[in-house]
Amino acid sequence: MALVLEGLCKRFGNSEKDTLHKIDLKVETGEFVCIVGTSGCGKSTLLNLVAGLEQPTQGRVLLDGEEVSKPGADRTVMFQEHGLFPWLSVIDNVKFGMRLAGLPKEEQEKKARHYLEMVRLWDYRDYPIHQISGGMRQRTALARSLTMESKVLLMDEPFSALDKQTSNRLREELQRIWMETKQTILFITHSVEEAVYLADRIVVFAPDSGKVAEIVTVGLPRPRHVYAPEFVDLRHRILEEVRGEAI
Amino acid sequence: MGFLLFLALLVFAWQGLYWLGVELLQWWKPYALPSPLGVAKSFLDLCQDGRLFEAAGNSLLRGIAGYALALAIGMALGIIIHQSKYLQKNLKPMVLGVQTLPSVCWVPFSILWFGLTDQAILFVVVMGSAFSVAISVDNAIQNVQPIYTKAALTLGADKRQLYFYVILPACLPELVAGMKQGWSFAWRALMAGEVMTTSVGLGQTLIMGRDLADINQVMLVMVVIVLAGVIIDKCFFLAIERRILRKRGLL
Numbered sequence A: 001m002a003l004v005l006e007g008l009c010k011r012f013g014n015s016e017k018d019t020l021h022k023i024d025l026k027v028e029t030g031e032f033v034c035i036v037g038t039s040g041c042g043k044s045t046l047l048n049l050v051a052g053l054e055q056p057t058q059g060r061v062l063l064d065g066e067e068v069s070k071p072g073a074d075r076t077v078m079f080q081e082h083g084l085f086p087w088l089s090v091i092d093n094v095k096f097g098m099r100l101a102g103l104p105k106e107e108q109e110k111k112a113r114h115y116l117e118m119v120r121l122w123d124y125r126d127y128p129i130h131q132i133s134g135g136m137r138q139r140t141a142l143a144r145s146l147t148m149e150s151k152v153l154l155m156d157e158p159f160s161a162l163d164k165q166t167s168n169r170l171r172e173e174l175q176r177i178w179m180e181t182k183q184t185i186l187f188i189t190h191s192v193e194e195a196v197y198l199a200d201r202i203v204v205f206a207p208d209s210g211k212v213a214e215i216v217t218v219g220l221p222r223p224r225h226v227y228a229p230e231f232v233d234l235r236h237r238i239l240e241e242v243r244g245e246a247i
Numbered sequence B: 001m002g003f004l005l006f007l008a009l010l011v012f013a014w015q016g017l018y019w020l021g022v023e024l025l026q027w028w029k030p031y032a033l034p035s036p037l038g039v040a041k042s043f044l045d046l047c048q049d050g051r052l053f054e055a056a057g058n059s060l061l062r063g064i065a066g067y068a069l070a071l072a073i074g075m076a077l078g079i080i081i082h083q084s085k086y087l088q089k090n091l092k093p094m095v096l097g098v099q100t101l102p103s104v105c106w107v108p109f110s111i112l113w114f115g116l117t118d119q120a121i122l123f124v125v126v127m128g129s130a131f132s133v134a135i136s137v138d139n140a141i142q143n144v145q146p147i148y149t150k151a152a153l154t155l156g157a158d159k160r161q162l163y164f165y166v167i168l169p170a171c172l173p174e175l176v177a178g179m180k181q182g183w184s185f186a187w188r189a190l191m192a193g194e195v196m197t198t199s200v201g202l203g204q205t206l207i208m209g210r211d212l213a214d215i216n217q218v219m220l221v222m223v224v225i226v227l228a229g230v231i232i233d234k235c236f237f238l239a240i241e242r243r244i245l246r247k248r249g250l251l
Ligand SMILES: Nc1ncnc2c1ncn2[C@@H]1O[C@H](COP(=O)(O)OP(=O)(O)O)[C@@H](O)[C@H]1O
Pocket: A012, A013, A014, A019, A037, A038, A039, A040, A041, A042, A043, A044, A045, A046
């Protein structure tokens, strides 16, 4: 069991009710779990708690049995806004975490190349961040996250700011990369389609309650096709739940 | 090129005015109006005995020394203020308040402490510039986008790494802008200090011009002070600023 959330509650100082209320969740090593819910239902808050960027009001987060209290490279986050450093080139951004960890130079180089090739950006390694497209920036951010080989990789709507075409393309690539690396991923999205496309299991948030409505196991074989009847059925069922029509 | 032409026209008109007003119609006394030729002559005189270079060199060295001190103190103060919510709330407004004090107002205080010495001038420079540096350091750090910090923390940065690898480079453009402003305050404070004391420098040469009733020398030194300020601003700070911004695609 890689990641365990136990009775996780979060209430912000200025609020009357819990933004997150008694969330329990277990994520297996190598599993791809999506959290889906409407905007403002507390998805990012949950991810920040797991990342250690926020502290829970109650409950705890366990990673390989150890309680999480502050941010760390074993729970790297990929954000919606790429969070790349504009003063560094593509490859230096990718190496950033390895540099912090004090990895030997040759190993940084080797890993950076491995993951930049994986996201098909090796040819752009020396570009400054401002000269590459939004999609390429997210690929760079993905490569940077992958180099950490974290126990769990956290992704907060990483493709939501991109145009539909680019975002579809990237989720295909993420699926391919996940099948290659079997990296444990906790992925947040407001798009049910994206969740059904990517996840082993989907955690469906109930609207405005801070609670989990249901956890759905997606049994569909990969690669998945968004027009397959089973895909469409599942998508519709979850969509109703996300909107609060089926409870 | 257009600017040089404008400058030439201006100098020409000025010389014309001098001929007309002082020599032809004798509206003004010769000591009341400087002229380009007079300034040029003053320049040659002061160059010949090396006094101008000595004065400018002294001022520049003093300015740089005082500014370096002001940078060190201002940056330390800014970082200390940034570290604590309490200081940010209570000390920062005070620093801002003191910063509004024109630097010449520090001169009497400084002379009482240090006498008519070089230290007195340095003190005025530091007081005139350090607080503005402190304020801009605190602002610069505060304006670092939280996403950079968050990203670095989740990539495993500790506090020291966060400061050196993320916050410092992230706020570099704003920091350089703050340093540039600090320099312009330092240069002004330096002149305020030099005018009021007796150490050899541009300020003192300016006062000597007044004592000799030599308005051309006064004008000359003013021009030199402006030029020195502008050259350092443009050739040094502007160049660095542009380089940083261009590298990040912000220019
Ligand atoms: N730092 C904060 N302080 C106060 N309220 C917050 C804070 N962060 C998030 N919230 C509130 O918590 C709720 C959930 O936000 P968020 O987790 O960002 O939602 P989502 O990511 O699902 O769109 C929102 O109502 C938001 O206003």
